[in-house]
Amino acid sequence: MGAMLFRLMLFTLGWTLIDGSEMEQDLMWHVRKIPRLVSERTFHLTSPAFEADAKMVLNRVCGIECQKALPAPSLSDLEDSLSYETVFENGSRTLTRVKVQGWVPEPTQNLTSQGAPVRRKRQVYGTDSRFSILDKKFLTNFPFNTAVKLSTGCSGILISPNHVLTAAHCVHDGSDYIKGSKKLRVGLLKMRNKGGGKRRRGSRRNRREVSGAGREGSQDSLKETAKAGRRRKGSARGQRAADGRPSFQWTRVKNTHIPKGWARGESGDPALDYDYALLELKRPHKKKYMDLGVSPTIKKLPGGMIHFSGFDQDRADQLVYRFCSVSDESNDLLYQYCDAESGSTGSGVYLRLKEPDKKRWKRKIIAIYSGHQWVDVHGVQKDYNVAVRITPLKYAQICLWMHGDDASCTHG
Numbered sequence: 001m002g003a004m005l006f007r008l009m010l011f012t013l014g015w016t017l018i019d020g021s022e023m024e025q026d027l028m029w030h031v032r033k034i035p036r037l038v039s040e041r042t043f044h045l046t047s048p049a050f051e052a053d054a055k056m057v058l059n060r061v062c063g064i065e066c067q068k069a070l071p072a073p074s075l076s077d078l079e080d081s082l083s084y085e086t087v088f089e090n091g092s093r094t095l096t097r098v099k100v101q102g103w104v105p106e107p108t109q110n111l112t113s114q115g116a117p118v119r120r121k122r123q124v125y126g127t128d129s130r131f132s133i134l135d136k137k138f139l140t141n142f143p144f145n146t147a148v149k150l151s152t153g154c155s156g157i158l159i160s161p162n163h164v165l166t167a168a169h170c171v172h173d174g175s176d177y178i179k180g181s182k183k184l185r186v187g188l189l190k191m192r193n194k195g196g197g198k199r200r201r202g203s204r205r206n207r208r209e210v211s212g213a214g215r216e217g218s219q220d221s222l223k224e225t226a227k228a229g230r231r232r233k234g235s236a237r238g239q240r241a242a243d244g245r246p247s248f249q250w251t252r253v254k255n256t257h258i259p260k261g262w263a264r265g266e267s268g269d270p271a272l273d274y275d276y277a278l279l280e281l282k283r284p285h286k287k288k289y290m291d292l293g294v295s296p297t298i299k300k301l302p303g304g305m306i307h308f309s310g311f312d313q314d315r316a317d318q319l320v321y322r323f324c325s326v327s328d329e330s331n332d333l334l335y336q337y338c339d340a341e342s343g344s345t346g347s348g349v350y351l352r353l354k355e356p357d358k359k360r361w362k363r364k365i366i367a368i369y370s371g372h373q374w375v376d377v378h379g380v381q382k383d384y385n386v387a388v389r390i391t392p393l394k395y396a397q398i399c400l401w402m403h404g405d406d407a408s409c410t411h412g
Helices: 002-012 064-069 075-082 204-216 219-242 392-403
Strands: 036-045 084-088 093-101 131-133 147-150 155-158 163-166 185-190 247-259 277-281 305-310 319-329 333-336 348-354 361-377 380-389
Touching (some): 036 392, 075 392, 093 392, 163 361, 163 392, 277 392, 305 361, 319 380, 333 361
Antiparallel strands (some): 084 093, 084 247, 131 319, 147 155, 155 163, 163 277, 185 247, 247 277, 305 319, 305 348, 319 333, 333 380, 361 380
């Protein structure tokens, strides 16, 4: 009974409303015209040092009230922030300047400012409402199979056979690329049966040790050594599967795209609004991925709820799912109190809505989880877990990164 209720909860929370007023909300993905983002010119830059330490919390974030007091960004400001760096696996780097066409400024969101209480414990407060996904049937199937783990310690989400969306701070601190990002790898979920899995050849070191044992002893001793090694490996793999912990199929990243709004270098502080990055994988995968969507306002979120899954560091190698309501919003950010720990940053925040003119429901990514931040609210520092919204301009930019031109990015 408990398992049945858990399944029902996971697959209906995307559209069930807290107050039961489903008919009063527009639970539909609306196709909208996307502004054009056109690559203008690409420059070669010096190779990064790759020496920055991972930095999950910014020194100061302009919050809701702070943003309301700022003038709307000009077109040239947006074009500067949406220009982007690309770093390749060989360490080379380029800067691409862009032009924005067909952009219509969006009105300021009706901020909800509900006066949420200050959190007493960072990132998880009150009753921990996270769920560890341990069942293999869930873990290896959509939507949970779209979650990936980065070698830098963050999470991400599959958005095409070749691309992963994550947070920019997972690879860049605003001034330089972080240590380990030069040889960045992405771990895709892979569940093994107990004691199963293909037998792989041992490492060179193990083969040398076995070879040495053969020279010193008989042929029988060589066989026994090899068998013992395989038994130990099989036992370890089986134990991981029995514990409900996934294994990862690791693949290298071919290149990384980061907006200049984040990668400021020495010219200024990174803007939280641009804390997102796209990773292109060296080899395509065959898993089901999640499509991009443009973030609706709070009023159009089913029950005001968002969902995301990631690899929280306090639950070693377990995929952790959570859902919660959004507390506040700005044009670029969602402020919420979803329980989350470090390691989950970079996760894709998604919704489940109906497709236009169709009866089926579809999940789409509408934000990237940036993590725990202190923000200015009425001159007071308050802490939130923050997600970066996919606006029409950001949709156009990510789509351009994926396809190389804007021909496939006219509607979203």
